[in-house]
Amino acid sequence: MDFEEKAKTVPEYADFISKMHKEDIERVEFSNEMAKEISLINKNIYSTMKWPVKLVHPMFEARAPYAVPNNYFQNIYLDDERLGNSFAHGAMRSIFFIKDTLILFSKSVNFKDGKEFFTSFILAHFNKGEYEIGKGMNEFHVKVKVEKPMENLITGKVEKKRITFGFTHQNVEGRIVSKEQVMNSSRFKEVYKRFGGAQMASASIDLEGYAITVPHFSPHPYMLQLYSKFGFEDNKAMQLAVADYFKDR
Secondary structure: OOHHHHHHHOHHHHHHHHHHHHHHHHHHHHHHHHOOOOHHHHHOEEEOOOOOOOOOOOOEEEEEEEEEOOEEEOOEEEOOEEOOOOOOOOOEEEEEEEOOEEEEEEEEEEEEOOEEEEEEEEEEEEOOOOOEEEEOOOEEEEEEEEEEEEEEOOOOOEEEEEEEEEEEEEOOOOOEEEHHHHHOOHHHHHHHHHOOOHHHHHHHHHHHOEEEOOOEEEEOHHHHHOOOOOOOOOHHHHHHOHHHHHOOO
């Protein structure tokens, strides 16, 4: 499956990306206002690419095992400070490639007075030599530990920032479990008790109808909603094909 080709030729996906792009521009604008009240925003909104930029590519989210709302994404650090990894509308932590360049697109979103703003926003590109892809028998990882000049989208200044992450994808075959299985498992009770309780946690399972019990990359929800347009029988089949996107990198 050529995810890149499909992303370019499925008009509904382009529409989703256009909508997200418009919303992100508005979020950045409101973040500028909110930065006067929340000083943390001044330190967490950066891009190595000229912003705004619309990127129509397949995007794969680095998710934690079970992906509970309070521990949804795998970790990323900006100057040794861990960015928020909770689930929220508009949040994402995706990677994808433009030829040999790795792109990280990570967003944490909050809201006030019915308007959304970013508590973190990292749009960064990494050239060959700035990232590492390691592959084992049943997993692969994508690692970055690099200092780069980045534009602070609040102040407009260019600063050197260090970005660190080590995203892992383990084989998900046999690790995709139904919502009913998860709700009845002792592991579910242990994990979800730690992260906000079963009622809150089940909300994230509702997005796909299943949970994945290992760290993994998942197609962005925009892609999952269009699984048939991408040529898959269902969203599980799309999920199982994710490793193919990375196998020749």
